[in-house]
């Protein structure tokens with residue numbers, strides 16, 4: 001049995017990871033300050049004797065008594081409305097101080113540590129699809145910079161700890177992912193559109209809807225995060241993980257309206273500053289190194305996600 005520490009474990013991806021890894025027979029220590037995380041995401045495992053929860057802000061150093069074999073470092077708000085505005089400085093601190101604090105813990109515990117980085121490190125990309133060797137096009141003073149530059153600095157810290165301290169690191173760059181345990185209010189496009197359609201409200205497309213994203217279903221993403229953690233120590237990444245099937249936001253809206261019913265109409269709102277025009281991962285490296293490619297297409301994943309939102313929208317928060 002391994003002891004695995006997961007930061008950001010009550011959030012969308014973190015809770016799916018906690019559930020998967022505890023079901024595979026591991027002991028899980030979940031660390032979160034519940035800024036965007038929700039304890040209800042962990043209701044299936046909260047009473048499991050192999051699960052423990054530590055309420056902690058990763059901006060501050062973390063002391064743990066027990067031994068730890070692996071750390072998945074996910075703590076960080078991921079939705080633009082959650083990381084921008086008044087949360088921007090906190091987001092940069094979470095990315096940067098959080099990385100230092102978790103890397104120091106990995107050093108003390110001699111644990112392997114994986115960073116949940118992001119496609120946002122490519123900014124508004126000028127290379128399409130995005131390959132790991134592309135260095136990106138980020139506006140360093142824009143409203144997304146707290147997240148984009150924060151994660152770029154976190155990657156840099158991971159590689160410096162690897163070079164200077166021989167810490168065993170893994171860096172994954174996650175592209176847009178969706179599925180059960182998303183917060184209906186967190187403002188991302190799939191949760192917004194499904195919740196709007198289920199409640200008969202207008203579907204809010206930002207801009208003309210011609211911008212693209214490539215959406216990965218959560219189960220596929222959790223598979224590859226675990227494959228990456230279990231890969232040989234000399235393969236550190238960075239590695240793109242996501243589903244390369246690319247859709248415009250308008251196509252996504254039309255798909256969701258068709259699945260849920262024709263009650264909602266599309267309205268256009270202002271496009272936020274620095275919103276990337278297109279995004280699609282090149283996943284050849286993940287395929288070659290880990291033998292992974294996503295199995296669940298957007299239609300199948302949306303159906304499962306719509307069922308999830310139907311259930312949770314019935315129960316009041």
Ligand code: NAD
Pocket residue numbers: 007008009010011012013014031032033034035036037038056057058059073074075076077078079082094098116117118119173174175176177178
């Ligand atoms: P989420 O907001 O649902 O989860 C983030 C979790 O981190 C939450 O539980 C939140 O409370 C916690 N957190 C935030 N700041 C913290 C702090 N200072 N101390 C302790 N806990 C803190 O988002 P998610 O989609 O689950 O994203 C998880 C990770 O994956 C993030 O690091 C994000 O950057 C990365 N990622 C996600 C996506 C995606 O599409 N979901 C894409 C790229 C990268």
Ligand code: UDP
Pocket residue numbers: 079080176187188189190192193204205206207211213249271272275276
């Ligand atoms: N978006 C939209 N309507 C919404 C929410 C988002 O049109 O209600 C757009 C957003 O402008 C972006 C895309 O959908 O172009 C993906 O947004 P999300 O916040 O999910 O992820 P990110 O921009 O971080 O990739």
